Amino acid sequence: MSEKQVRVRFAPSPTGHLHVGNARAAILNYLFAKHHNGTMILRIEDTDAQRSTEESIQTIVEDLNWLGLKWEEGPLKGGKFGPYKQSERYEIYRNYADKLLEKGLAYRCFCSEEEIEKEREKAEQQGIPYKYSGKCGKISKEKIDENIAKGLSFVVRFKVGSQIISFKDLIMEEVSFQSETIGDFVIIRSDGSPIYNFCCVIDDNLMEISHVIRGDGHLANTPKQILIYKAFGWEIPNFAHTPMILDENRKKLSKRKGATSVDEFKNEGYLPHALINFLSLLSWSSPSGDEILSIERLIKEFDFSRMNKSGAVFDPVKLNWMNGVYIKELDSVKYFELLKPYLTKFEGVSEEILKKVTILFKPSLQRFSEISDEIEFFFADLTKIEFSEEMQEILKLETTKNVLETFTKLASNETIWSFDSIKELIKNVGKQTNVKGKNLFMPLRIAITKKLHGPELPAICEIFGKDKTILLAKEVLTNL
RNA sequence: GGUGCCUUCGUCUAGUGGUCAGGACUCAGGGUUUUCAUCCCUGCAACAGGGGUUCAAUUCCCCUAGGCACUGCCA
Structure with missing residues (x-):
């Protein structure tokens, strides 16, 4: 390769x-392309006119851009193999x-959808696997012309024939299918629009x-596609079907x-x-066993040989941890810049204060959206907040009263109010009350x-x- | 039902015909922080089951079970 x-x-x-x-899939394509100094193409498969939307193309492009994945050819961008939207390639x-029709490798099928549906139901009742009978493949040329002249609508079906189709998948390795189980499939709809499996091959x-x-959801499509490549006498590309991502229920x-x-x-x-x-x-996985990997390393190390065949559960807890690792690595300027959009609730607060407050959470934040709840207490009326049971337990400690009294007394005498002086202040409270550690800090906190x-409390x-x-x-x- | 793919700690994974089956997340415990968190350390926890092959199988083969995907005039 x-x-x-x-x-x-x-x-x-x-x-x-x-x-x-x-x-x-986009990421893997990107990593593989970059690894081999190759070219990545964005192609929009919008042959399903019912469900495809222009807005969706927009958002997909935006999302790809946000991820930082770049492609060399695509819609909007152009390239010598365009257009890159299938709806423009009919x-x-x-x-x-x-x-294919001329070569007799495909045929017009005049069966109505209702007819097909009936056959399908019948097969199901009998417990036989359904596949199209292929009967329209046997209609005479005269009859076909007659049907067309009558204005009967038709689809174009690919003639599958009988053979074993096998290929070597870069991930799944040797895979083979018996073509008999497939059945002549539609490549052009009755309205003249083409179908995925067909366009995909032509375009690729x-x-x-x-x-x-x-994704390996396409594994079962691959034999159909290979048949089309063969029908045209085209070279078959390499395939890599990636295992799917599963939810917690697999x-x-x-x-x-x-x-x-x-x-x-x-x-x-x-x-x-x-x-x-x-x-x-x-x-x-990386051959090194490392998990925090830069894009450069991913590109350098990515290889299908280190890919499993089994699906993987998407674990949001681990993603959160990883995101936290990256947040910690951010420098404070970048950190605040990325955080800003999540601070709209605190519009009246000066940026200077917000910077001071938010930076305190850089080591523990896992997602930017958490910041609002975290910093809210800086701006809320804390006298109105009730204590939870756990908090009350701590406040009930014998030493609490003394700690708070000493703290307020010493604090009132402070002339400077800085992180260091407050730290010192709490230290003195400890000395005077003879309370330390948890019993000192928690009541104050x-x-x-x-x-x-x-x-940190002094902060x-x-x-x-x-x-x-x-x-x-x-x-x-006073309420103690 | 048919076809195809898959099966190592709860999860993501490494790995080998002979290993104490390794790491990461989570969780638990400890240390640092005179507190919580961060950070550091320690611990819990896995080769789906059954047959072979072999001196030896988690590793190779077969079967079973389970899971998933596909089975469209969706992609």
């Missing part, structure tokens, strides 16, 4: 947002279908695709439980790099922040300011 120029394509159908399964497909050939990398990852489309991850505050890293680690955990007090800090401590004291 090295002599030949590597050309791969990502070919989504624009029927909604970019799903993580498709995103992974003439091409019809021409190739005509060639015309666009000189060297490697077809796609079912095809679908909506309903959590996020499944790239834009949802984007909105929840995941970093594109984290998503790519995480997705690339499903069914694949709870009284002042109304939370069981958060950033919070500093931002609150002296007056507010003392006020909050006192307020709790």
Whole structure:
């Protein structure tokens, strides 16, 4: 595979947002292309006029851009093998279908949908696997002309014949099918529009695709496609069918439980790099065993030989962890810039304060969308917040009263109010009350922040300011 | 039903004809932080089952079970 120029394509159908399964296919295509210094193509498979939308193409392109995946040829972008939208290539497909018709490798089928449906039901009742009978393949030429003259509508079916189709998949290895189980399938609809399996082959050939990398849902389509390649006498590309991404029940990852489309991850505050890293680690692993991998390393190390054949469960908990790792690595300028969109709730607050407050959460944040809830207590009226049972337990400690009293007393005498001075202050409270560790810090933390955990206490007090800090401590004291 | 693919800790995975079956996430415990979190360390936890082949099988072969996908005038 090295002599030949590597050309791969990502070919989504624009029927909604970019799903993580498709995103992974895009990522793998990208990594493979870059690894081999090849070319990546974006092709829009919009032959389903009912479901395809222009907006969807937009969002898919946006999502791909957000991920940072780049392609050399595609709609909008152009390239010498265009157009890259299948809906703009119908003439091409019809021409190739005509060639097949001429060669007798395909035929017009005049059966109505109702007729087919009846046959299908009958087969099902009898427990026999259904496949098209092929009866229209035997109609005489005169009859065909007569039918056409009568204006009867027809589909074009590919004549499958009988043979064993086997191919070597880069991931699944040797795979073979008996063509008899397939049945003559439709390549052109009655309205003249072409069907996926047909367009896909025509385009992959015309666009000189060297490697077809796609989800293993397409594995069963591959023999049909190979038959078409053979019918035209075309070279068959390499196939790599990637195992699917499953949900926690080991079912095809679908909506309903959590996020499944790239834009949802984007909105929840995941970093594109984290998503790519995480997705690339499903069914694949680095030879080094490392898990946090830069894009450069992924490109360098990616290879189908290290890919499993089994599906992988998408574990959002691990993704969150990984995203947290990448957030920690961000420098503070970039961190704040990416966080800004999640701060709309705090419009009236100065950027300076927001920067100070949000930076405290950089080590613990897993998703940007969490920031709002985390920092809210800085701007809320904390005197109105109730204590949870766990908090009350801690406040009930014998030492609590003394700690809070000493704290407010010493705090009132402070002249400077800085992180260091507050730290020192708490140290002194410990000395004077002879309380330390948890029993010293937790009552203060709870009284002042109304939370069981958060950033370093002195840092919070500093931002609150002296007056507010003392006020909050006192307020709790009076109710003790 | 038919066809195809798959099966190592809960999850993602490494790995080999002889290994204490390794790592990561989660969880638990400990250490640092005079607190929580971060961070560090330790621990829990797996070769689907049954037959072969072999001196030896998690690894090779077969069967069973289970899972998933496809089975459209969807892609």
